Amino acid sequence: MNGLDLYAKVEEYLDFSEEVRQLHKYFLIELLEKDINSCLDIGCGQGELLEIFALNGISGIGIDLSEKQIEFAKLRGVDARCIDLCNIDEKFPCATATFDVINYIPNNELTKFLTCAYNALEDNGYFIFDINSSFGFEEVAVGTLSIDNDDNFINIDANFEENILITDITLFTKKKNDTYKKEQSFIKQYFYSEEYLNNMLKEIGFTIEKVDQFNLHSDEEADKLIFTCIKK
Numbered sequence: 001m002n003g004l005d006l007y008a009k010v011e012e013y014l015d016f017s018e019e020v021r022q023l024h025k026y027f028l029i030e031l032l033e034k035d036i037n038s039c040l041d042i043g044c045g046q047g048e049l050l051e052i053f054a055l056n057g058i059s060g061i062g063i064d065l066s067e068k069q070i071e072f073a074k075l076r077g078v079d080a081r082c083i084d085l086c087n088i089d090e091k092f093p094c095a096t097a098t099f100d101v102i103n104y105i106p107n108n109e110l111t112k113f114l115t116c117a118y119n120a121l122e123d124n125g126y127f128i129f130d131i132n133s134s135f136g137f138e139e140v141a142v143g144t145l146s147i148d149n150d151d152n153f154i155n156i157d158a159n160f161e162e163n164i165l166i167t168d169i170t171l172f173t174k175k176k177n178d179t180y181k182k183e184q185s186f187i188k189q190y191f192y193s194e195e196y197l198n199n200m201l202k203e204i205g206f207t208i209e210k211v212d213q214f215n216l217h218s219d220e221e222a223d224k225l226i227f228t229c230i231k232k
């Protein structure tokens with residue numbers, strides 16, 4: 001199983017839901033203030049944000065590269081599809097990418113990915129996304145987490161070196177005969193500075209409206225930056 005699908009399987013056991021709800025609230029408020037009624041959610045995961053959009057009168061389509069995430073999102077009743085961003089041929093007044101999606105994209109694919117986000121927007125459309133700050137990677141994301149439930153045991157071990165966070169995920173799932181099935185994989189996240197992204201976004205044709213600091217997992221320092229860009 002690839003890392004994205006294994007992450008999809010363990011996500012419900014990670015105790016992030018209240019924090020992620022606060023992050024999603026930021027995006028919702030931005031869309032409501034901008035009077036946006038339709039949005040493409042890139043890397044939609046299990047579809048929570050699409051559900052929040054729908055409850056607030058914003059229609060949305062979600063895309064994700066993980067088949068497993070899309071399976072979970074569909075159970076929520078949202079329109080979620082396992083399609084590559086570059087294969088989207090509709091245009092939207094807004095696109096979002098929340099909770100680390102941009103950090104999943106390797107450096108040699110980032111210009112193409114952001115260009116495809118640009119191409120999926122109508123003129124004057126908004127692209128709003130978050131990234132992890134260096135504090136977020138160096139101080140918050142690293143470490144080990146073990147979760148022991150009746151039916152499974154999860155171990156997550158994250159290390160940040162040379163601007164890459166590697167998160168090893170191990171899942172033991174209890175089977176009917178009391179033996180355990182072991183699944184193991186990893187995900188990589190890449191650090192991008194604000195300046196680096198600003199330059200890349202401008203070269204693609206975006207205007208940057210603002211970059212906000214956001215405290216997701218930490219009260220000390222912002223562990224995230226949220227970019228609001230416009231296709232001009």
Ligand SMILES: C[S@@+](CC[C@H](N)C(=O)[O-])C[C@H]1O[C@@H](n2cnc3c(N)ncnc32)[C@H](O)[C@@H]1O
Nearest residue numbers: 004043044045064065066069098099100101104
């Ligand atoms: C931490 S999850 C966040 C999910 C969701 N946006 C949220 O706010 O809960 C990151 C998601 O990005 C997806 N992802 C990673 N690379 C992607 C890519 N190139 N295109 C689309 N989705 C991608 C992963 O499968 C995963 O569902």
